[in-house]
Amino acid sequence: MGDFTWKPEYSVGDSHLDMQHQGLIELIDMLDDSANMGDVLERLEVYVDEHFRDEEGMLQKAGYPDLAAHRQQHKAFEEWLAVSRRAFREPEVSAMLRESIRAYLKSWLVNHILVSDKDYASWLD
């Protein structure tokens, strides 16, 4: 078990989105083992495709007023992921990259999921 575990107060008020957010925490935990790096980056790609699409679709339907800004944050994550996947192919940067990927994902959890995502929770009721 890594540094992060799911807590009920992380809930954004939708069980499907909560489950996807828990999936991200599991991916962060997987990075404790450096051998998982390539696998985690690949799963993140799937995570981003499915989760951001689902979340943005629900927010659009709910009429969430800050959707455009929220989309920008998702887009920034997607760009970060594309750069990280390219960098991973360079063997000499892997160890440093793993630490930087962990740090980015943890800050994403704290700043995006626990702040920006929590912000739309009341719109999904």
Ligand SMILES: [Fe+2]
């Ligand atoms: Fe989000």
